[in-house]
Amino acid sequence: MSSDPAEPTEAELRAAWEEQLRQLTPADLIAQTAVSLINLGGRRLGLDPGTEAERDLEQVRDAIDAARALVPVLERREPADAIAPLRDALSALQLHYARLATGGAGEGAATGGGGGVAGDGSGGSAGGPPDAAPDAQPGPPDAEQGPGPAQRSGRLWVPGS
Numbered sequence: 001m002s003s004d005p006a007e008p009t010e011a012e013l014r015a016a017w018e019e020q021l022r023q024l025t026p027a028d029l030i031a032q033t034a035v036s037l038i039n040l041g042g043r044r045l046g047l048d049p050g051t052e053a054e055r056d057l058e059q060v061r062d063a064i065d066a067a068r069a070l071v072p073v074l075e076r077r078e079p080a081d082a083i084a085p086l087r088d089a090l091s092a093l094q095l096h097y098a099r100l101a102t103g104g105a106g107e108g109a110a111t112g113g114g115g116g117v118a119g120d121g122s123g124g125s126a127g128g129p130p131d132a133a134p135d136a137q138p139g140p141p142d143a144e145q146g147p148g149p150a151q152r153s154g155r156l157w158v159p160g161s
Contacts, residue, residue, distance in 0.1 A: 038069040
């Protein structure tokens with residue numbers, strides 16, 4: 001006794017597709033793509049248990065560069081507070097990438113493609129992973145702790161530079 005509901009006709013599917021396209025904006029698709037790139041980049045960092053074998057820093061670098069290229073397009077149409085979570089996630093991804101790349105961890109580590117400086121000049125939040133402790137201490141960041149490994153190496157890669 002198969003009680004499968006009637007499958008939609010081709011005309012119904014086409015009408016539903018047309019309605020989705022009518023409601024979709026380029027900004028929606030760009031934001032979705034940026035989020036997907038950040039999520040995939042995070043997975044390729046291999047930080048989550050069970051994803052260590054997937055680590056590929058070249059792919060992470062590509063994901064960061066692509067997501068960073070999309071952010072200015074979103075900034076033209078979306079308010080800054082709407083993009084802030086995206087910028088924070090991208091910043092966290094960049095920090096994790098920099099830690100792994102400068103520490104020599106993982107295969108395919110980047111070699112510093114372009115020298116770069118610590119900031120990207122984008123005005124976004126430096127962000128950081130939720131487990132980052134430097135924000136917990138008051139005062140200037142380098143006052144007691146000294147420069148981090150990326151700053152000491154002088155080879156911090158800034159995507160797009």
